Amino acid sequence: MATATYQNGSLSAASLQGFVLVGFGGGAQAQALLFAVFLAMYVVSVLGNLTMIVLITRDARLHSPMYFFLKNLSFVDLCYSSVIAPNALANFLSSSKVISFEACATQFFFFSLLGTTEGFLLAVMAYDRFMAICSPLRYPVTMCPMVCAQLALGTYCGGCLNSIVQTSLTFQLPFCSSNRIDHFYCDVLPLLRLACSDTTLNELVMFGICGLIIVSTTLVVLISYGYIIVTILRMRSRSGRHKLFSTCGSHMTAVSLFYGTVFVMYAQPGAVASMEQGKVVSVFYTLVIPMLNPLIYSLRNKDVKDALKRLGQRHSLVRDGSQ
Incomplete structure (x- = not known):
């Protein structure tokens, strides 16, 4: 790593050549175990989200607004985990754990972009269910x-x-002599800890924007599902109520998991007491949730399960015909 230029006792962001991602502590065995766990979650996430994208694209019966948005959610989750997991996996096997300044800024930009997009997308999906059930x-x-x-x-x-604002504000800061990021990827909170200048503006903007996004999208979800629940309870058909509750339950599960962890991490000052705790929370919404979303929507959704069966039967027929 090239020698950085110091200005007034601090390390200028413009001259900084790289950061070191500290990641998780522990010796070689702990790193090997973490590598295996991260790899397993990433593989399941990729396979699950790719399956949902292919399934919705190929099955004409799933060409509806609900599944259009679900396909977008799978695409966002696929990219979301891919922004974090490959570099984290490489660092588990590396002794240097260095990430260049440009790579760190790029990772931060796409992480912020995809995370915010997922929040908006979940709100849009709630609005779609509201229109479908309450105004058919x-x-x-x-x-x-x-x-x-x-x-x-x-x-x-x-x-x-949001990503442009967060990235520009964060990476224009002058960073102190330490370039060690106490995290397994480039995130705003550990980066702010390295800054030499006053970060009050950054924190206000981060908490303000994240709080506004979470509150506004949560209100859309709550209002939409308030009307949905009232409409479903008025239905006379028990089977119809069960089907709609099952479909909406999948979305509410995904919403609760995502918004809950993001709120803990970003929307309230001092919510995460330590960076170690923050790392655990981060693993949950960068890898666990993208891994779980395809399972949540497929296991609780009859249309998706039927489409999976049709896809399997089609492949069986093609295989038998080629033999």
């Missing part, structure tokens, strides 16, 4: 393909805007 006659017009595409694009644009 208006649903085909209200959630036409053009509107769905615009809503999906809006989630990515919102994520990109």
Whole structure:
């Protein structure tokens, strides 16, 4: 690593050549165990989300707004875990654990972009279920393909805007002589700890924006599901109520897992008492949730399970015909 230039006792972000990702403590055996655990979660996440994307794309019966948004969620989760896991896996086997300044900023940018996009996307999915259940006659017009595409694009644009603000504010800071990030990826909280200048503005912006996003999207989810629950309870068909509760339950499970961990980590000052605790929380929403989402939506969704059966039967027929 090249020698950095010091200015007024601090290390300028413009001249910093790299950071060291401290990651998790422990010897070689602990690192090997963590490597195995991270690899297993990442493989399951990739396979699960790719399966959902392929399944929804190929099965015409799943070409509806709900599954369009679910395919986008799988794509975001696939990219989300891929931004973090490969570099973390490499660091478990590396002694240096160095990440360049540019790579760190890039990882931070896409991590922030995809995390924010997922929050918006979960809110859009709740609104879609609200329109489908509470206004079924208006649903085909209200959630036409053009509107769905615009809503999906809006989630990515919102994520990109937040990411630009967070990344520019964070990486213009002058960093102190230590370049050791007490984390397994480049995140805002451990980076702020390395800054020499006052980070009050950064913290206010982070808590303000994250709090606003979480509160606004949570309100959309709660209001949507408030109307949904009232509508379902008024239904006379017990089987219809069970099917709708099952479908909505999958989404509420995914929402609770994601918003709960993000709120603990970013939306309230001092929520995470130590960086070790923060690392555990981070593992949950960067790897565990992207791994669980495909399972949550497939195991509790009859349409997805039927589509999986049809895909398996189709492959069996193709294999038998080629023999």
